[in-house]
Amino acid sequence: MASNPPAPEAPYAPAQPSTETFGYGGYRTDEGPWEEWNPTAESIRPVRGKHRVAKQRGGGFARSSTVLGVGVIAAVSAGGMASANTGKAPVSISMPDLPGVGSLISEDEPAPEAAPALASFGSEAADADQSVADAGEALRSRIMAQAESQKTQVEVKAAAAAAKAKADAVVKAEKEAEAKAAAAKKKAAEEAAAKVEAARLAELAKQYTLPTSSYTITSTFGQAGSLWSSGYHTGLDFAAPTGTLIKAVHTGTITEAGWAGAYGYRTILTLDDGTEIWFCHQSSISVSVGQKVATGDVIGRVGATGNVTGAHLHLEVHANGSADGIDPAAWLRSKGLNP
Known part of the structure; x- marks a missing residue:
């Protein structure tokens, strides 16, 4: 190597x-x-079985x-x-x-791994969001229920008011109908009574008559003045020419005929019910006491005797022979006569 x-x-x-x-x-x-x-x-020196490592x-x-x-x-x-x-x-x-x-x-x-903690946080956040959503839904449901309840109450009140108004209208209509029926019934009754009275007066008119004719009413009952000793007029004056006939107003008996002071010549006719009719200031008398007369019989003539200012018939009516007289005009009208 x-x-x-x-x-x-x-x-x-x-x-x-x-x-x-x-x-x-x-x-x-x-x-x-x-x-x-x-x-x-x-x-x-190389080492067998081991790698050589450079320093x-x-x-x-x-x-x-x-x-x-x-x-x-x-x-x-x-x-x-x-x-x-x-x-x-x-x-x-x-x-x-x-x-x-x-x-x-x-x-x-x-x-x-940090995932479990993050997952837990995400789950908690999701739970919180779900809780908020549930609370919001519950609030919404409660508000809707309250609104529906209020709407129902308004509808119930409106229906009750409408029913009451309808009932009031029915009651009012019934009352008006009853009032109209009562008025019509009353009117019919009055008309019927008037017819009956008219028939009665018509029948009475056949039995009664006015004391004279061709006259003018110059003084009425109760009229005040110094011309009368009592201070007021006690009868009804029929002014007519002297000599005008005076007639009996109804069937009765002559209870007085003669001179009566301020009344001049006076004739008193007593009817069957006790009512006295005085005929005063006559110029002449044609009947005597105790004589029976019928309706329309002549009993004297108009004159100006006694305390007078002119020729006229002074007529007085005394119910049941009382000293105080009543209104002759009203009494004549009750007998179907219109003076």
């Missing part, structure tokens, strides 16, 4: 301290100086790289232990891209 020629001898240069300060690659005073070593086939030059850097790798591994292990002790998710550590470090850790080893 040919031998390598001896390497040229390098000029002497003292070894320089290494600038690296990490690990065991620091410069030591008991080492060196270093010289470059160029092995040859004669200087190194690196500048051993400080190799040792530093090795120490750095060991430190990184220790740091990773410490991080794993801390994660195991604290129960927190492991923290992923980025490896520096340094020569020789990557080869110390196998690429086949799985990196610490």
Whole structure:
């Protein structure tokens, strides 16, 4: 085997301290100086069964790289232990891209997994979102239920108001119909009563008559004035020419006939019911006391005797023979006569 020629001898240069300060690659005073070593086939005997490894030059850097790798591994292990002790998710550590470090850790080893913690956080976030969504849906459902309830209440109130208005309208219509029916019934009853009264008066009119004819009403009952001694007029005056016939207003008996002071010549006719009819200021009397007369019989003539201002018939009506007279006009109308 040919031998390598001896390497040229390098000029002497003292070894320089290494600038690296990490690990065991620091410069030591008991080492060196270093010289470059160029092995040859004669200087190194091959070892059977083992690979020959070339000795690196500048051993400080190799040792530093090795120490750095060991430190990184220790740091990773410490991080794993801390994660195991604290129960927190492991923290992923980025490896520096340094020569020789990557080869110390196998690429086949799985990196610490942070996925479970992230998955748990994502699940919790999803649960929180679902809870918020459920709460929102519950609130929406409650609001919709309240709105529907309010709508139902409004509809119920509107229906009740409409029903009440309809019932009130029916009641009002019934009352109006009843009022109209009552009014119509009352009117019919009044008309019927009026017809009956008219028939009665018509029949009475055949039995009663006015005391004279061709007259004018000059004084009414109750009229106030100084002409009358009582201060008011006590009868009904029929002004007519002297000598006008005076007739009996109804069938009765003559109870007085003669002079009566302020009344002049007076005739009193007493009817069957006790009512007295006074005929005053006559110019002449044609009947005598106790004589029976019928309706329309002549009993005297109009004159101006007594306390008078002119020729007229003064007619008084005394119910049941009382001293105080009643309104002759009303009494005549009650008998179907209109003075």
